[in-house]
Amino acid sequence: MTHHSELLARHRAVLPSWLALNYDQPIALVDGEGRHVRDAEGNQYLDMFGGILTTLSGHAVPEIVAAIREQAGRIVHSSTLYLIEPQIALAEEISRLVPIPDAKVFFTTSGTEANELALLLASTVRRSNQVLAMRNSYHGRSFSTMGVTGNRGWSASSLSPLNVNYLYGGYRYASPFADLDDAAFVEAAVADLRNTIATTTAGDVACLIAEPIQGVGGFTSPPDGLYGAFKRVCDEHGILFVTDEVQTGWGRTGLHTWGIDAHGVEPDILVFAKGLGNGLSIAGVAARAEIMDSLPANSISTFGGNHLATAGALANLRYLLDHDLQGNAAKVGERILRGLRDDLAATPHVAEVRGRGLMAAVELVDSDGAPSPALASATVEAARRHGVLIGKAGLAGNVIRVAPPMSITTEEADQGRSAIVAALREASAIMS
Structure with missing residues (x-):
């Protein structure tokens, strides 16, 4: 089994320093099916970012x-x-x-x-x-x-x-x-x-x-x-x-x-x-x-x-x-956004939950209302520990992004949302 630390050392030796990587300890994804992926060390994840909104229909779709x-x-x-x-x-x-x-x-x-x-x-x-x-x-x-x-x-x-x-x-x-x-x-x-x-x-x-x-x-x-x-x-x-x-x-x-x-x-x-x-x-x-x-x-x-x-x-x-994935994006996307708004209504440091369809974002700020890229990074890390992959963006790098494959089910959406909320609460408690 390939270890991520070995891959990271090889990566840094031959690829540019400005090539951004997710996570303090970057991972390699090697297998996928539907909305789930597995990394090089055998860990399983629910993919809620789809390779930056690119895995539209899902991983390893038989017809494709x-x-x-x-x-x-x-x-x-x-x-x-x-x-x-x-x-x-x-x-x-x-x-x-x-x-x-x-x-x-x-x-x-x-x-x-x-x-x-x-x-x-x-x-x-x-x-x-x-x-x-x-x-x-x-x-x-x-x-x-x-x-x-x-x-x-x-x-x-x-x-x-x-x-x-x-x-x-x-x-x-x-x-x-x-x-x-x-x-x-x-x-x-x-x-x-x-x-x-x-x-x-x-x-x-x-x-x-x-x-x-x-x-x-x-x-x-x-x-x-x-x-x-x-x-x-x-x-x-x-x-x-x-x-x-x-x-x-x-x-x-x-x-x-x-x-x-x-x-x-x-x-x-x-x-x-x-x-x-x-x-x-x-x-x-x-x-x-x-x-x-x-x-x-x-x-x-x-x-x-x-x-x-x-x-x-x-x-x-x-x-x-x-398969009317657009219709699924409308239905499941509204479920994710509504759930995030309800679950995070009283969570400190959440400035705004926004989005449309399967493009959901949470803007994070510190106790003074300034953008908090540190909190966003901590949330992304915590979400991975909860078995969910999400993204980070925003002018200050203080926004977490949720954009799963458009074939995501309501059960998977609920699982992913719950993990993201838990991750944000953990990260927010540490930052407070």
Whole structure:
């Protein structure tokens, strides 16, 4: 049996020091089935984080595994210089599902790469490198996507090929508009948008890029309708609207297929990733045909949309639709959120329980009301000891995130919620 301490020593010898790891004593996950996983030392866990919202349908789902095995036994790769039937079939399904009429689709290997393409398309169409982005946002780790990320903890450089201005609205709890009701909040955020366009840009802005629910930011979101109001302002100026659905796509929010649907927006460009592949490396962009076809040079993707990834993703998408995992996300997600709110109502250091569907978050503060990343880390550690894996995020690293596979049962949800509550109470008692 492999020991985690041995793996950690080998990891540190050959991998970058800035490659983040969970836990004081990191673990390796080696097996999974349904919503459960096992680590290299034989410990079992209920997975309530799904590889950062990526294991959408569950671990080792037979229908998906069969499709991957069948495709791997035939051909894995050819590059996009050749026609790829599962890629075409998957694009047809996605074009039907996105809220963009007659959309065209391009596949990449990661959400970062997909956001890069979205920014390239918008800047090409608009002939501008000016971009509007949201404070507290995260869009990837590459040069351009880091440049539109409004979260200091994930921005390694101030250098960028883009001229970026940041807007209020995505993080309500810590916003200067936090005390306003929904209508007044939207009005104030729209006024900030108009003022930003008028005072800090040259007018010909390429796009506004936004996550409907900010993932790395701590599952934060504005009132429904805010991005609809933003889109109307963008339309006045010809500014394209890019919705980053890397974490909110495929029905995870429960009531909608896409997070942006809650705002009544028909985006110009939609970015997807993570859950589509259920762990396979696949992401992409859907856009209006005239936008997708706007690039004036040839291009290919060596790995994007390859036979194996698209065959597996197609099986995963069909499993998701056939088993109504979106409906399950709505039902079980509401159960988790309601339970967390009830169980933690009198727990010290809990500033807010928020979320939608199977995206639940708990924002933690110290006795003075300041963000408490130490408490969040202690809670994540305690949850692992209780046999449950959860995540940590937020601008200050003080938010715990709960985002299990969308096939989670009510019994598993109750088990996971109880363990998280117990873990938080233990950590809170130690910190008090």
